[in-house]
Amino acid sequence: MLIDIVVYDGLDEMDALGPLEVLRSASRSADISVRLVTREAQRVVTGAYGLVFQPDAVFQPAEAQILIVAGGGWAARADRGAWGEVQRGEWLPLLQQARSSAKILAGVCTGTMLLAHAGLVGSRRASTHHSAWDDLAATGATLVKQRVVDDGDLVTSGGVTSGIDLALWLVEREFSRELAEQVARRMEYPRQRPST
Numbered sequence: 001m002l003i004d005i006v007v008y009d010g011l012d013e014m015d016a017l018g019p020l021e022v023l024r025s026a027s028r029s030a031d032i033s034v035r036l037v038t039r040e041a042q043r044v045v046t047g048a049y050g051l052v053f054q055p056d057a058v059f060q061p062a063e064a065q066i067l068i069v070a071g072g073g074w075a076a077r078a079d080r081g082a083w084g085e086v087q088r089g090e091w092l093p094l095l096q097q098a099r100s101s102a103k104i105l106a107g108v109c110t111g112t113m114l115l116a117h118a119g120l121v122g123s124r125r126a127s128t129h130h131s132a133w134d135d136l137a138a139t140g141a142t143l144v145k146q147r148v149v150d151d152g153d154l155v156t157s158g159g160v161t162s163g164i165d166l167a168l169w170l171v172e173r174e175f176s177r178e179l180a181e182q183v184a185r186r187m188e189y190p191r192q193r194p195s196t
Helices: 013-026 082-088 091-098 111-117 130-138 162-174 177-187
Strands: 002-006 033-038 066-069 104-107 148-150 154-157
Touching (some): 002 013, 013 033, 013 162, 066 111, 104 162, 111 130
Parallel strands (some): 104 154
């Protein structure tokens, strides 16, 4: 199973790297391949807190079975980050195209806002960082103030570290609870599963 994590300058590093670690750890025991993907060719990505890293690939809408969109920079209305990406609008049609082929679309923190502004959340149940709750509700989404919200083919999470919970939930849902618990134990992470 191919999982792509959308990255861009100004993202919150933990939004991408938390899920990346969970999923690559799980890939030792399951058929998972995870990539950090940019919208266009980019040698390095610089996070909100100065981490500079190399992405793995350029995003292609029809490739990944699961697409995870990282957030960051929303509350500051920063040009670099999720807010700036929504304002520029270049990611939005790509995310819309991914809807037709991806089994699951997922938003970490304010990555959910990119999905919402791409028209992929609508009135569905979703979560985001607490600083963007009002903004998410204003898009018409049914705001759920939880760390992970599973609405079928749309899975979203609250702020920053909840991306780890989201990734662990995806491992449990798509592979097994045992594998998710194994990864959480290795990370010494007290996971939180979505409420039903």
